[in-house]
Amino acid sequence: MLNKIIRYFLDNKVITILFLLAVIMWGISTAPFNWKGSILPRDPIPVDAIPDIGDNQQIIATEWMGRSPKDIQEQITYPLTTSLLGIPGVKTIRSTSMFGMSFIYIIFDEDIEFYWSRSRILEKLNSLPSGTLPDGVQPSLGPDATSLGQIFWYTLEGRNPETGAPTGGWDHDELRSIQDFQVRYALSSAGGVSEVASIGGFVKEYQVEINPDAMRAFNVTIMDVMNAVQKSNIDIGAETIEINQVEYLVRGLGYIKNVTDLEEAVVTVRNGVPVKIKDIAFVNLGPATRRGGLDKEGVEAVGGVVVARYGSNPLQVIDNVKDKIRELETGMPQKTLPDGTVSKVTVIPFYDRSGLIQETIGTLESDLTHEILISIIVIIIIIVNLRASVVISALLPIAVLATFIIMRLLKIDANIVALSGIAIAVGVMVDIGVVFVENTIQHMEKPDNKGITKGKDFINLIYRAVSEVSTPTIVAMLTTIISFIPVFFLEAQEGKLFKPLAYTKTITLISALVLSMTIVPTLTYYFFSVKLSSKTVRRYLNIALVAGGMLIFVFTGVAIALILPLFGISNLYAHKWKNKKTASYITAGIAIAGAVAFLTSEWLPVGPQAGFIANLLVVSVCIALILGFFTFLISRYEQIIRWCLANRWKFMLLPVFTVVFGVTIWLGFDTTFGFMAKGFEATGWKNFRQTTAWSTISKKFPGIGKEFMPSLNEGSFLLMPTSMPHTGIEQNLKFIEALDKRIKNIPEIETTVGKWGRVNSALDPAPAQMFENVINYRPEYILDEDGHRVRFKVNRKGEYLLKNGSYYHPKNGFRLVPADSLVVDKRGDYYRQWRPEIKSENDIWQEIVNVSHLPGLTSAPKLQPIEARLVMLSTGMRAPMGVKVSGPDLESIEAGGKIIESALKDVPSILPSTVFYDRAVGAPYIEIKLNRQNLARYGITIADLQDIISSAVGGMPLSTTVEGRERFPVRLRYPRELRGNPEELGKLIIPTATGAQIPLSEVADIGYTRGAQMIQSENTFLLGYVIFDKVADKAEVDVVMQADKILKEKISTGEIQLPKGVSYQFAGNYEQQQRASARLLLLIPLCLVLILVILYFQFKSVTASFIHFSGVFVAFAGGFILLWLYGEPWFMNITIGNLNLQDLFQIHPINLSIAVWVGFIALFGISTSDGVLMGSFIHDTFLERNPQTVEDIREAVVYAGLRRVRPASMTTAVTLIALLPILTSTGRGSDIMIPMAIPTFGGMLIQSMTIFVVPVLQSMWRENVIKKEKKLNE
Secondary structure: OHHHHHHHHHHOHHHHHHHHHHHHHHHHHHOOOOOOOOOOOOOOOOEOOOOOOOOOEEEEEEEOOOOOHHHHHHHHHHHHHHHHOOOOOEEEEEEEEEOOEEEEEEEEOOOOOHHHHHHHHHHHHHOOOOOOOOOOOOOEEOOOOOOOOEEEEEEEEEEOOOOOOEOOOOOHHHHHHHHHHHHHHHHHOOOOEEEEEEEEOOOEEEEEEEOHHHHHHOOOOHHHHHHHHHHOOOOEEEEEEEEOOEEEEEEEOOOOOOHHHHHOOEEEEEOOEEEEHHHHEEEEEEEOOOOEEEEEOOEEEEEEEEEEOOOOOHHHHHHHHHHHHHHHHOOOOEEEOOOOOEEEEEEEEEEEHHHHHHHHHHHHHHHHHHHHHHHHHHHHHHHOOHHHHHHHHHHHHHHHHHHHHHHHHHOOOEOHHHHHHHHOOHHHHHHHHHHHHHHHHHHHOOHHHOOOOOHHHHHHHHHHHHHHHHHHHHHHHHHHHHOOHHHHHOOHHHHHHHHHHHHHHHHHHHHHHHHHHHOHHHHHHHHHHOOOOOHHHHHHHHHHHHHHHHHHHHHHOOHHHHHHHHHHHHHHOHHHOOOHHHHHHHHHHHHHHHHHHHHHHHHOOOOHHHOHHHHHHHHHHHHHHHHHHHHHHHHOHHHHHHHHHHOHHHHHHHHHHHHHHHHHHHHOHHHHOHHHHHHHHHOOOOOHHHOHHHHHHHHHOOOOOEOOOOOOOOOEEEEOOEEOOOOOHHHHHHHHHHHHHHHHOOOOEEEEEEEEEOOOOOOOOOOOOEEEEEEEEOOOEOEOOOOOEOEEOEOOOOOEEEOOOOEEOHHHOOOOOOHHHEOEOOOOEEOEOOOOOOOOHHHHHHHHHHHOOOOOEOOOOOEOHHHHHHHHHHHOOOOOEEEEEEOOOHHHHHHHHHHHHHHHOOOOOEOHHHOEEOOOEEEEEEEEEEOHHHHHHHOOOHHHHHHHHHHHHHOEEEEEEEEOOEEEEEEEEOOHHHOOOHHHHOOOEEEOOOOOEEEHHHOEEEEEEEEEOEEEEEOOEEEEEEEOOEOOOOOHHHHHHHHHHHHHHHHHOOOOOOOOOOEEEEEEHHHHHHHHHHHHHHHHHHHHHHHHHHHHHHHOOHHHHHHHHHHHHHHHHHHHHHHHHHOOOOOOOOEEOOEEHHHHOOOOOOOEOHHHHHHHHHHHHHHOHHHHHHHHHHHHHHHHHOOOOHHHHHHHHHHHHHHHHHHHHHHHHHHHHHOHHHHOOOOOOHHHHHHHHHHHHHHHHHHOOHHHHHHHHHHHHHHHHHHHHHHHHO
16 A cells, blocks of 8 residues: 555656645645745744643632621632532632632533533522522623733833833823723733733722711711712613604713712701711722732833633734734823923833744744754765755655644644654654665665666666665654654643644654655655756856855855855866766765854854854764764674674673663662662661662662653743731832832843732732732843844954944943844844853842842742743642641641641751741731620611721722713722721711711720631632742652651651641642653553554564564663763763853753653654664565574674664664754753653664664574474474
């Protein structure tokens, strides 16, 4: 079947070319990269930075303002939670009760459809029994968005419309009104927007502050005033009347339009004189009570957050929002300030995820480009045939474009993880092309086929060559494809994260497989058969090549164009070489030099500051070392394989030792060889494990640390400290102002905007004592809008030319130079925006930590906006690591949490300053305890008294004004000076049944107490959280295991004792990692079994299958060996000039995360390729020669090995070298790609011994069969 497909496309070359053109054009149209200048219509794949890995959850928010967390918990959260538990598919219900708000998070099973779950919740809410919730309380379903929905934050600022310079001139209540009634509605209409929530400033309201003395004088009660306010704000419609046959609509206008309207409202009439509100109260416009605010660089601000709808394309939504903002610009309010400056309200973004998306996609685009370039270079070097190299290399970009097409059809979004699947598959994609074309060249070089380069004979030659190797090559590719099937069965967050990668890698390999069978043979025919016979035509074409290349260089400045004249000159003088291959070598050398130079200018592995020559040397050395290693294996293969066959048991010690060493690194020495220690201990040597030798080796090989996932570098930080539970709004404002001012002074910080409390959204359950500082730091180098580095003009001294004519050299002292002050030059240098001592983002975070220590604030773990949102909404904590403390009541939980907090500070791998129990109890309360006997004596009901207290102290919203498109509340309450302390509260006047008025102190006792600040629960059970962070370079799982061990020891020894009924459980990423590890424990063996089954179908022998499967074990060990080396301080710690190789390859400890395991799964499929390729030909040679002696068997093995060592080494070399740009990548997204690439690189490097292991095992197996046959014959 496969050979028929190959034959069909070879015989129908026009169809093949049309198919090729269709793939190229359609692929360019769907590519997610921002390719400019294309004439083709664009229908790009939706893009985001990372997959949406949040829980499948819905949020119910219920507002009951003025109520304490305990009231919210008992009367709203608890009854709602118990009612919602019965919804089908509900996994967990987590809730938070805080002042005035209840948030309930309903986590559904992953297979529950998002909008189906919303409809079930709405059904349940609409069918709640009467009396379930207090009167007037209405729960609402949160926006149809996920934890990654907050994609765009902005502030409203007064700016000069011409220059864009800040001007101010706007009050916070004005900006908030513009935000609430103009900007918010406009942005909500943008496509894909689920919600636009406001934050900061003041909501304007009409405040009626009653005078108790005047009320007593006029004998007016609070109820009278409330009634008067409500009746003074109403419009009516009175149908119509006809006058002179004309119909007139009748309206009664009574809405409040200003303070005077409210002041003139009549409360009652005394002695024929109306008592107006202004007679007994002071009416003014003031700020409403708020539970959240915004601060930008030390100045209070007003802004909002845009939330994207579930399933929408985030980048497209952001573009839609920006389009709406541009539409708004012309209609935004403006005013002229006293100094004559025009100030116009302008929307200023401070968190725009499109930057992260573009930088992430830009990183992938660059890495893919570098991988393709480096693969082309390797192919040219190894094959030394430019035509063959072009055919093989063409497979790479075409297969990538075909992948984009299928991603678009299957609606797979492009993100860092999905595109990483393409990146790690680049090296494997060329395997089939390399083998097909290389075998074709071998057939062409046979004496019988000399001169066959055209027509039917050449088609038959290509067909025979390709058919000969098609089956084993395709089987090898299938093992790689099928090995990734287990990734499709990952669940929860890890499943959402890596399934896109599994799809794209599988699609890429299948695309490469299909294109290799359909297009590569046809391209081979054309590239090897089309030759110009006319010397005159060739001469003129080469002259045109020289002239064209020079003109392109002169007019565009693109240096790579200079290789065209070199090609032309080489071709013009090719006839002068005696050896015909010399011209081919020169042409290949020119192509290699050009490709390496271009790759160097784009890749710059050691950074632009090192200069082009240093980068060129590094690129050349990296390629030369790997190619030199495989060239040595190819050239010395016969001698090495003969020695291995003659000393097979000695040789087999090498792979056995490798596997044992790899397992020791993985599990740790004590775990791997623990059976030996137990044996010695059983014989009486009880302290055997304490011996110097054992403890030293165990310390050296403790096992690879474990974590859930490496963090994605988002280009911004989120600082989330908290203040004490008793901290008031005024103090919180001072805290946030001080934090923003301090952080903004760090040179690498571009903007910092702080939020205290919560946004008016169900997605933000933050109390007023929680702070969130969004800190955007400058990228290391100035980037364009697509996330690519920009070059700027420099002179020969390395000084940057500024637009004002001056020069700046970084060596003369660091200073920030804006991008618009530099001169863009494609041949210039990149401009670094960080100080010389700042080497990484971790250094910037440390600078932030150093300046953010303030008395009264807790410390905060290192977080980023997306990461923090995921953690908070999936775990309920504000940190990725923590302990859930549960108990019968808040007091017990509080006591237990503080005990655990103290104990965790003694854990060596935990930073003591980061350990903090989020206080549930500690907020100061003023409680008014009603005296029922006294109330009865005065004839006052509980409800009437509570209404009076609520109105007088907290203020009661009585009505809402209608002023055009704006709406403002009308609130009644006592003046602040009459409700500022318990003594003043006791003087509140209360009307009695007889009409007399008495002070509140007559019927109530007022006092201080402590209560809950925020109450959290899970499935109705109360919870508290202790958060902490790990010491640098420690693995999350190891830290938690150590902490758990120490806690259990302290409890068992009686050092600490938890209150009765209190228990604890470690939560956060640890829970995710444990679940994922348990899943992988099943999936990875399944992956290996699938590979083994494919091998069995190919070789029809269990023994042969295991022989070729041996490469998996060696590669597995190789991956762990490189992981271990990355954690060793001496590894690659070599400085050449100013370059340290550890910095180049970002050598640092890599923990065993899900990303690393996915890298291993990819490795398992790739690692069998060489063995299958080598073993299949050995098997065919055995069938052809049927050797019956040891010498014949070994000769057959040597012959077959020599025939296949070159393509096997080439495919491995391409795979390894293609991973170099990923291993040295520093852009956005490299945090996830590098852990996946390390085990693949290490495994494939060590797995190269398979080209010796498989032949030796094949020989041993065959020899053993012959010996058995001889014994039977005897």
